[in-house]
Structures are given as C-alpha cells and as structure tokens.
Amino acid sequence: MTNSRALCIVGAGAAGLWAAARTASFGVPTLLLEKTPRTGTKVLASGGTSCNLTTTLASGPASALFGKKGARFLRTALRVLSPMDVRERLHGLGVATVEAPLEKVFPASRRARDVRDALERWAREAGAEIRPNARLMELRPKNGRWSLGLETGEELLADDVILASGGKSYPRTGTTGDGYAWLESLGLELVPPVPALVALSSPAGWVHELAGIALENVRVHLTRGGKTIRRRARPVLFTHRGLSGPGVMDLSDAIARAKENGEDLPQLHLDLVPGSDREEVRRALRKIEARRGAPLLRRALAEGLAEPLPRRVVRAVLVQAGCGGGMRTNELTRPQRHLLVESLKGLTVPVDATLGFDRAEVTAGGLALSEVDPGTMAVRRYPGLFVCGELLDLAGPIGGLNFQAAFATAELAARAVSCG
Numbered sequence: 389m390t391n392s393r394a395l396c397i398v399g400a401g402a403a404g405l406w407a408a409a410r411t412a413s414f415g416v417p418t419l420l421l422e423k424t425p426r427t428g429t430k431v432l433a434s435g436g437t438s439c440n441l442t443t444t445l446a447s448g449p450a451s452a453l454f455g456k457k458g459a460r461f462l463r464t465a466l467r468v469l470s471p472m473d474v475r476e477r478l479h480g481l482g483v484a485t486v487e488a489p490l491e492k493v494f495p496a497s498r499r500a501r502d503v504r505d506a507l508e509r510w511a512r513e514a515g516a517e518i519r520p521n522a523r524l525m526e527l528r529p530k531n532g533r534w535s536l537g538l539e540t541g542e543e544l545l546a547d548d549v550i551l552a553s554g555g556k557s558y559p560r561t562g563t564t565g566d567g568y569a570w571l572e573s574l575g576l577e578l579v580p581p582v583p584a585l586v587a588l589s590s591p592a593g594w595v596h597e598l599a600g601i602a603l604e605n606v607r608v609h610l611t612r613g614g615k616t617i618r619r620r621a622r623p624v625l626f627t628h629r630g631l632s633g634p635g636v637m638d639l640s641d642a643i644a645r646a647k648e649n650g651e652d653l654p655q656l657h658l659d660l661v662p663g664s665d666r667e668e669v670r671r672a673l674r675k676i677e678a679r680r681g682a683p684l685l686r687r688a689l690a691e692g693l694a695e696p697l698p699r700r701v702v703r704a705v706l707v708q709a710g711c712g713g714g715m716r717t718n719e720l721t722r723p724q725r726h727l728l729v730e731s732l733k734g735l736t737v738p739v740d741a742t743l744g745f746d747r748a749e750v751t752a753g754g755l756a757l758s759e760v761d762p763g764t765m766a767v768r769r770y771p772g773l774f775v776c777g778e779l780l781d782l783a784g785p786i787g788g789l790n791f792q793a794a795f796a797t798a799e800l801a802a803r804a805v806s807c808g
C-alpha cells in the first residue's frame with residue numbers, strides 16, 4: 389500500500405515533536421512517525437526524570453560549548469531559537485520553568501512528563517498526526533519525492549522528510565542508530581558515532597577504592613603530549629568502576645573518540661585546588677611545613693589547603709607525589725614539595741574506556757555538519773531532506789544544551805519546510 393504525504397517527520401523525540409508542532413502550526417500537513425509505542429521517551433528519562441530542558445546561558449556562550457565546529461554550525465539555530473525562547477514557548481504551553489545551579493533550567497514541577505506531555509499536546513493540537521509503532525526501515529529518493537518504507541511493509545511517499553531519529557545512546561529507549569544506515573545509503577558522510585556524556589572506567593585499584601567520594605570543586609583536564617586539549621570545571625564522582633559526574637562525563641567523548649580512532653588515550657587529571665595557582669599552593673604547603681609539633685603530613689594537608697580535601701583523596705595525592713603515609717610536615721623535601729604541588733594541581737587518574745552507548749546520555753558523531761545547511765538543516769545534496777537533533781554530528785555538555793540544540797535545529801528545519 390502506498391500513501392502520499394506532504395511531510396513525514398521521523399522520530400517523535402525532542403526534535404521531532406518540536407518540528408511537528410511547528411510545521412503543523414505553519415499549516416503543513418504533518419505526519420510524525422515514531423517506532424516505539426510512545427513519544428519523547430528520552431525526554432521522560434532526562435535529568436533524572438526532572439528534564440533539564442535548556443540552559444540559563446545566552447545563545448553565544450551556549451553554542452560555544454559544542455566545540456569550534458559545532459558552535460559555528462549552531463550559531464543561526466540558537467539565534468533563531470534561543471534558550472530564553474524555549475523557556476517562553478514552554479511557559480506558553482503551560483510549563484513554568486525554574487533555574488538551577490550550573491546554568492540549568494527545569495520545569496518548575498520537576499516532572500519531565502509535563503514537558504513531554506506539553507510538546508505532544510502542542511503537536512497534536514496544531515494538527516500533526518502522530519503515528520506510534522511506525523518504524524522506518526528504508527528511505528530513498530523516488531521520482532522527485534521521498535519513499536519511506538515502514539516495518540509493516542507500507543510505503544509512504546512524501547515531498548519533504550525531516551529526520552529526527554536521534555543517536556544510538558541509551559538504546560533501550562528506542563534510539564538504536566537507525567538513521568545512520570539511511571544516511572549512509574544516500575552516500576552522505578557520517579562522523580563515526582561514539583558515546584558521550586558517559587562515565588569512565590579506570591584500571592587502577594586505588595581509584596575504585598575512592599568509590600563514593602564526590603568532589604564538588606574540581607577542574608578536569610585532558611592532556612596529550614603534556615598539552616591540555618580539553619578542560620571542564622564541574623563536580624566529579626569516584627565510582628567502583630572509575631569516574632563519573634558532569635566534569636568527567638562532559639569530556640568523555642574525547643576518550644571514546646581516541647579509542648575509536650585507535651589513538652593513545654588522552655591523560656585525565658584532576659585539579660583539586662582550582663581556586664589557587666601553583667604559587668599559592670606552594671605557599672600553603674610552606675605554611676603547613678612550618679606547623680608546630682610537625683603533625684602527619686596527610687592530616688595537615690587534608691585541612692590546610694584553601695579547599696579541604698577528603699582524607700582518602702589526600703592519600704592518593706601523597707602516593708602520586710612519592711610521599712609516604714607516615715611522613716611528617718617537617719620532612720618534606722624541595723623536590724617532594726614540587727611533586728606535591730603538581731599532583732594537587734593535576735592528580736593523574738588512569739582511565740581506559742567509557743561505559744559505552746548503554747550508559748551514554750548522548751551520541752557524539754553522526755551526519756557530518758558539512759552535509760547540512762546550518763540556516764535550514766537541509767541536506768545540501770538532497771532537496772526535500774532535512775536532519776535535526778542528535779542525528780547530527782553535534783554533542784554538547786550536560787546542562788540542557790542537548791535539548792536546546794535539538795529544539796533549535798528542529799525549529800530551523802520546520803521553518804525551512806514551511807517556507808519551501
């Protein structure tokens with residue numbers, strides 16, 4: 389059976405729901421296909437079911453967090469639909485929002501369901517037809533239109549198609565990377581997908597022994613050949629497998645990418661005293677060394693720095709600096725002091741992998757941005773084909789940035805289809 393349509397949108401996640409609501413509002417007959425029985429599964433799971441739906445950052449600084457290429461690509465999208473525009477739209481849909489630390493924005497109810505329901509209602513009320521349990525299997529150009537082959541055997545013909553089928557992280561939610569095969573079959577360039585926003589594993593027993601310790605005030609650096617390649621100041625959590633927390637997860641795609649490329653992994657370091665420079669740490673150590681009664685160095689260090697450190701972390705720092713656990717403050721030599729400063733400013737934590745797509749919140753990689761017009765999300769080589777959301781080679785850090793990018797790229801695609 390063949391069925392003719394003006395527009396098919398594939399994937400009823402954050403981007404697909406937004407795009408469908410907008411195209412339908414513009415009067416374009418819109419069919420939204422979703423392979424699972426419900427819409428917005430990842431919206432429901434997001435932010436620990438609270439849904440960190442966007443950021444308090446302005447458009448410029450928000451897009452800058454997607455790296456150089458991503459920032460350039462997203463400039464127009466975030467200018468057309470800024471984080472504040474997303475909040476205003478949600479207010480208009482009956483979802484009040486509140487700001488939270490680390491530049492996050494949540495629904496005031498803290499219920500992700502409210503966001504998902506509002507998006508779905510908006511799309512339906514605007515006139516979009518949402519079809520659940522409709523899995524796209526094949527996409528190909530046919531006589532100047534698009535042929536969409538569904539799992540049921542049905543063929544749909546559409547003038548325009550917006551692909552919003554997401555990445556391949558958290559595959560249990562329905563996103564299993566189906567979109568990559570369609571794009572590949574069209575000869576489009578894909579950046580190999582790797583897991584992002586995911587915890588890291590460590591082969592080092594001492595790291596596992598710190599499981600449960602959270603460091604709130606810490607800066608994470610990745611270095612290669614002694615040069616810092618990425619950094620992020622966000623909390624870190626030691627786990628029984630390695631490291632987690634936003635500081636580490638935000639940089640995890642670099643570990644995954646190096647593994648994917650067969651390169652040496654970057655080294656990961658924790659700056660445990662980010663508020664003090666090396667000279668200030670050295671001065672603090674000298675003060676500690678001059679303490680009366682020459683207490684144990686590990687005790688004095690835990691309390692004597694500008695930012696107190698958990699004792700078990702101090703032990704790891706001392707080991708890395710080559711100082712024994714029984715060492716007294718007045719026994720520190722000059723070379724040891726130097727090493728101690730270095731390990732406080734950059735404790736090296738061995739990591740060997742990410743926990744993979746199963747645990748990753750986002751996929752980095754996807755359709756190469758060079759294939760897409762950043763002003764319309766149109767695939768340059770195929771008129772009538774648009775791609776938005778996580779299927780693109782875009783990945784931002786934790787903090788509502790990925791929903792923001794999904795909504796903004798969907799907005800551009802919807803406008804382009806509606807004006808086209």
Ligand SMILES: Cc1cc2nc3c(=O)[nH]c(=O)nc-3n(C[C@H](O)[C@H](O)[C@H](O)COP(=O)(O)OP(=O)(O)OC[C@H]3O[C@@H](n4cnc5c(N)ncnc54)[C@H](O)[C@@H]3O)c2cc1C
Pocket residue numbers: 398399400401402403404421422423424427428429430431433434435436439440441442522523524525552553554555557558561562563564566567748749750776777778779787788789790791792794
């Ligand atoms: C646990 C978790 C928590 C997260 N928390 C946050 C957060 O708080 N803030 C934030 O900004 N981001 C968060 N993210 C990331 C965010 O969910 C994604 O970046 C965002 O959902 C991407 O939107 P999308 O519409 O591109 O893709 P998705 O939301 O993944 O939607 C894609 C849709 O396409 C459907 N689909 C796939 N294949 C087919 C097919 N063959 N046929 C038909 N339909 C198909 C899928 O079932 C899915 O419904 C989180 C992710 C996870 C996994």
